[in-house]
Structure formats: structure tokens, C-alpha cells
Amino acid sequence: MTHVGDDRFAKMLGDLYPYGKTTTTYHRVPAEPVDRAAILAEIADMAHAEDARGDRGTVSGSLYCGDHDHYHFLGEVFDLYSHANVLQRDMYPSATKFEGEIIAMTSDLLHGTGVGVVTSGGSESLITALYSYREHARQTRGVTRPNVVMPVTAHVALDKGAHWMGIEVRHAPLTEGYVADVAEMSKLIDDQTIALVGSAANYAHGLIDPIEEIAGLALSRGIGMHVDGCLGGWLLPWVERLGYDLPLWDFRVPGVTSISADTHKYGYALKGSSVLLYRDKDLRKNQYFTYPDWPGGLYVSPGFAGSRSGGILAATWAAMLATGESGYLAAADGIMRTAVTIRDGIRADIPELEVFGEPTFLVAFKAAGDLDIYLVNDALMAQGWRMNPLQLPPGLHFCITRPNTAPGVAESFLETLRGAVAYAEQHHGEPAQSGAVYGFGGTPQGNAMVKAVMVGVLDAMHEVAPDVPAS
Ligand SMILES: Cc1ncc(COP(=O)(O)O)c(C=O)c1O
Structure with missing residues (x-):
């Protein structure tokens, strides 16, 4: 029996393996070493081809920095410590310098107290915070059925962490301005609530919660x-x-007890680093693990990871120094100018679209009428633009990063977007190719099917290219 979407699913899976037919697929370790130059050449081909679109400035989010000189410099730094295990501080005491200073610089930026940890990314920071709150609530208030209260737009890594740690997630709806509805959050709190969450800014719409x-x-x-x-x-x-009018959201706000800030996004560091700050050490110590009775020796570990590469710490530290305040300010200036041009351009000239709330650096928009926003996305994709599709309600977002700030990119995007809206009007009622997976959802059967598809994709992502004879 064929199902609606079988073709799309097959195509989605096929798209996971673009190199299946053009490169050797390894099912086992090659018997003899492959020539290093050949390995490098093959990787360089893939990397250059994959980077090309992002470098043109037509991609939302994902890249953040885009400066290949900067990446090269960070690569050089990483190279010096890539093999170093920062767990072994007697061998690599530099890790303490890098880590402590990364935390200090981030804390200074966010008016913190200098208390924090470095993690592998946003998800680890969020999940670790959740763990610390759960333990704190268990120890101080005897909470045994923990729940966390957050708006529906809070990052899904929190739902993942809660799923792993047996924490109930209580999702609060949004206000008409698409930010957390605090009155609704208040109703969801009970004596088992371990923490509240808000975003600055959230992934979906780029809005800062109150x-x-x-x-x-x-x-x-x-x-x-x-x-x-x-x-x-x-x-x-x-x-x-730079003088933009923003609400307070960091440690200057009494009651904010922890903040996650990813250095591998707008910190312009290599992928694999984020900072989790706490207001006080008492909360942080919940995530520490010490075990003095192990035959392997005295074990101390600050967080989820065991061995960690010194390369990431060194490169994150180096990214901050090499960018400097003036570099970060200049980048933020370009990003905001681009975001404002796009936001105002949509509002002024494309009445078929509606911008979500009052954005800063990320502009999310949806159809103002019965336009299919995924058809708009189809047309944008055909012109080489990669937006992030949203659902509930359907929309798209453009997270502005440095590659998007190149001269003419914002104007060119607005022009393409106008054309894409015209395309969606002309093809009204036809099924969209992009964001189509969302189209299955919304009903219990539909959501079950989406889940099955998602599990299939995850399985496929951990397998070699199909239809390739074993070498
Ligand atoms: C607001 C927000 N929180 C958390 C994350 C998760 O970060 P990571 O992908 O580094 O785990 C993201 C990622 O885009 C994000 O936008």
C-alpha cells in the first residue's frame, strides 16, 4: 500500500546521501591507509560545495560568522589542542585559564556573578540547567514529581531534557504579541514546579519574552x-x-537565576561550545559529580561530558579575543541594519505577509491571509534562499547573521520574497514541497505518522548510503 507522502519520504531519505554515487562508501575500515592528500581533497570538495550557499548570504542562521579567515585562525588554534583532554588538568592547566576566562567574559557581558560552566552547545546548557533545578528542588523542597513551566516557544531541547529526566513540561500559550503569557504561566505553577523559563530571544520568532x-x-x-x-x-x-531599545533580560533582572549563551552562535566560536551561567555557586554545584571511591581514582566532573577537547576551549577563547568589543559591535550593527531593512520592507511592501511581534535580529513572518507560506518557501528555495520553516502557526523565519549583511543581500531578499508571494498566489491550493512534513500533523493519526517518519529519518542518518555495494 502506498501512503500520501511516500514519495516525499523517499526523496527526503535520498537527499541524506548526495555522495552515495560520487564517493566511496566505507562499510568497514579500509585495509590500507588512504593517502592523506586524497582524503583532504575529498573533504575539501564536499566542504567547499556545502559552504557555497551560506557564503552567498542566502541562508538563515546556521553560520553566524561566515568569515573564512576567522575560521582558519580558529582552526589553527584548535589544531594546537585538538588532541588534549581537558579532564587532565595536570597535563593541560591552560584549560583552566581558557575555561575560566570564557566564563568571566560571558558573565561580564550578561552582568553575572562570574559563576558558570562551558558546555558543548545550547542543548547541553539547557538540559544541564534543568538538571540543576531538578536536584535543587529535590534537595531543598523534597520535590519528587518535578515540572517546569515555559512558553510553547521555549527551545525544544528543554522538552528533550525533560523527557530524559522524567520532568513534566507545562507549556504556556503566547500572548497576541507572540511572547510568553505570564498570567498563563502563573496558573501552571504548583508546589512541584522546579523552575520557570523564558527566552532572549526564542528560536521560532526571535522575540524576547517578558x-x-x-x-x-x-x-x-x-x-x-x-x-x-x-x-x-x-x-x-x-x-x-548600539542604542537599540531592548527590555532587560539578563542578570540585572532580580529573579533570573541562570542564563545560557552560546559561544558557537553569535560568539563566533567553532561549533561545540556554549556557556551556562548561574547566579550563585549553590545552584551550580548540583551538576558537579564527585566520586572518591572508584578503583580508577578520585573522579571529579563538572557536567555531562567526560573527556573534552582542549581545542574547543582554546578556540572559543581565541574567538572572543580576536573579535573584541569593536568586532562584536560592528557585527551587531550590520546584523541589526539588515534585520531592520527586512522587517520594514515586509511591513511596508508585502501586505500578504505579517511579521511576528517586534523582532530584533531574527525576522519571522506568516501569511496575513490564506496564502500558503510553504509555497512561498518553495519559491524562495528555488532561488537559493534557505529559510527556517515554522509551524503552529505556519511561518518562516530569517535569522540574520554576518553573511547576510553583505551589501545588497537584504534588498535582493525582499525582491525575491515579493516574487515568491506572487508564486504562492498563482499556485494557490497546490501542495507545497517544503515544510510538507508539517502538513501531516495536527491530528493524533497525523502526528503519529510524523513521529514514525522522524524516527525513520533518524535511523537513516546513522546508516551508510543505501544501494551501494559493500566495498
Ligand atoms: C533559543 C535557542 N535555544 C537553544 C538552542 C539549541 O542550541 P544547540 O543547537 O546549540 O544545541 C537554539 C538553537 O538554535 C536556540 O535558538
């Missing part, structure tokens, strides 16, 4: 509050310094 109100609520109920600044944490402080 952090002062949420933190005030947290204080009044005697619980902690995490601000997910994974996306905005390393950008919004510079935007504020």
Missing part, C-alpha cells in the same frame, strides 16, 4: 528562572550598547 515579569513571578513563588539566551546571549548585549 523576562522581568517572569522573573518577578519566579521570585514571588520562591523558584528559580532560567533565561535561554543561547541564540541572543552573545548578540543582544551589543545590540543594546
Whole structure:
């Protein structure tokens, strides 16, 4: 029996293996070493081809920096410590310098108290924070059925962490302005609530939740509050310094007890680093693990990871130094100018679209009428633009990064977007190719089918290219 979507699913899986027919597929370790130059050449071909679109400035989010000189420099730094295991501080005491200073610089930016840890990315920071709150609530209030209260737009890594750790997630709806509805959050709190969460800014719409109100609520109920600044944490402080009108969202707000800020996004570091800051050491120590009785020796570990590469720490530290305040400010200036041009251009000239709320560096939009926004995305994709599709409600977002700030990119995007809207009007009622997976959802059967498809994709992502004879 064929199902609606079988073709699309097959295509989705096929797209996972573009190199299946053009490169050797390894099912086992090659018997003899492959020539290093050949390996490098093959990787370089793939890397250059895959980078090309991002470098043209037509991609939302993902790249953040885009400066290949910077990447090369970070690569050189990484090279010096790539093999170093920072768990072994007697061998690599430089790790303490790098890690402590990364935390200090991030804390300074966010008006923190200098307490934090470095993690592998936003998800690890969020999940670790959740763990610390769960333990804190268990120890101080005897909480045994923990729940966390957050708006539906809070990052899904929190749902993942809660799923792994047996924490119930209570999702609050949004206001008409698409930010957390604090009154609704308040109704979801009970004596088992371990923390409240807000974002600065959230992934879907790039909006800053009313952090002062949420933190005030947290204080009044005697619980902690995490601000997910994974996306905005390393950008919004510079935007504020440039004079843009932003609400307070960092440790200047009483009641904010932890913040995550990803250095591998707008910190312009290599992928694999984020900072989780705490207001006090007491909360942080929940994530520490010490085990003095192991035959392998005294074991101390600050977080989820065991061995960690010194290369990431060194490169993150080097990214901060090599960019400097003036570099971060200049980047933020370009990003904001581009975002404002796009936001205002949509509002002024494309009445078929509606911008979500009051954006800063990420502009999300949806159809103002019955336009199919995924058809708009089809047309954008055909012209080489890669947006991030949203659902509930359907929309697209353009997270502005440095490659998008090149002269003419914003104007060219607006022109293509106008054409894409015209395309969607002409093809009204036809099924869209992009974002189609969302089209299956919305009903229990539909969502079950989406889940099955997603599991199939995850399986496929961990397998070699199909239809390739074993070598
Ligand atoms: C607001 C927000 N939080 C958390 C994350 C998760 O970060 P990571 O992909 O580094 O795990 C993201 C990623 O885009 C994000 O935008």
C-alpha cells in the first residue's frame, strides 16, 4: 500500500546521501591507509560545495560568522589542542585559564556573578540547567514529581531534557504579541514546579519574552528562572550598547537565576561550545559529580561530558579575543541594519505577509491571509534562499547573521520574497514541497505518522548510503 507522502519520504531519505554515487562508501575500515592528500581533497570538495550557499548570504542562521579567515585562525588554534583532554588538568592547566576566562567574559557581558560552566552547545546548557533545578528542588523542597513551566516557544531541547529526566513540561500559550503569557504561566505553577523559563530571544520568532515579569513571578513563588539566551546571549548585549531599545533580560533582572549563551552562535566560536551561567555557586554545584571511591581514582566532573577537547576551549577563547568589543559591535550593527531593512520592507511592501511581534535580529513572518507560506518557501528555495520553516502557526523565519549583511543581500531578499508571494498566489491550493512534513500533523493519526517518519529519518542518518555495494 502506498501512503500520501511516500514519495516525499523517499526523496527526503535520498537527499541524506548526495555522495552515495560520487564517493566511496566505507562499510568497514579500509585495509590500507588512504593517502592523506586524497582524503583532504575529498573533504575539501564536499566542504567547499556545502559552504557555497551560506557564503552567498542566502541562508538563515546556521553560520553566524561566515568569515573564512576567522575560521582558519580558529582552526589553527584548535589544531594546537585538538588532541588534549581537558579532564587532565595536570597535563593541560591552560584549560583552566581558557575555561575560566570564557566564563568571566560571558558573565561580564550578561552582568553575572562570574559563576558558570562551558558546555558543548545550547542543548547541553539547557538540559544541564534543568538538571540543576531538578536536584535543587529535590534537595531543598523534597520535590519528587518535578515540572517546569515555559512558553510553547521555549527551545525544544528543554522538552528533550525533560523527557530524559522524567520532568513534566507545562507549556504556556503566547500572548497576541507572540511572547510568553505570564498570567498563563502563573496558573501552571504548583508546589512541584522546579523552575520557570523564558527566552532572549526564542528560536521560532526571535522575540524576547517578558523576562522581568517572569522573573518577578519566579521570585514571588520562591523558584528559580532560567533565561535561554543561547541564540541572543552573545548578540543582544551589543545590540543594546548600539542604542537599540531592548527590555532587560539578563542578570540585572532580580529573579533570573541562570542564563545560557552560546559561544558557537553569535560568539563566533567553532561549533561545540556554549556557556551556562548561574547566579550563585549553590545552584551550580548540583551538576558537579564527585566520586572518591572508584578503583580508577578520585573522579571529579563538572557536567555531562567526560573527556573534552582542549581545542574547543582554546578556540572559543581565541574567538572572543580576536573579535573584541569593536568586532562584536560592528557585527551587531550590520546584523541589526539588515534585520531592520527586512522587517520594514515586509511591513511596508508585502501586505500578504505579517511579521511576528517586534523582532530584533531574527525576522519571522506568516501569511496575513490564506496564502500558503510553504509555497512561498518553495519559491524562495528555488532561488537559493534557505529559510527556517515554522509551524503552529505556519511561518518562516530569517535569522540574520554576518553573511547576510553583505551589501545588497537584504534588498535582493525582499525582491525575491515579493516574487515568491506572487508564486504562492498563482499556485494557490497546490501542495507545497517544503515544510510538507508539517502538513501531516495536527491530528493524533497525523502526528503519529510524523513521529514514525522522524524516527525513520533518524535511523537513516546513522546508516551508510543505501544501494551501494559493500566495498
Ligand atoms: C533559543 C535557542 N535555544 C537553544 C538552542 C539549541 O542550541 P544547540 O543547537 O546549540 O544545541 C537554539 C538553537 O538554535 C536556540 O535558538
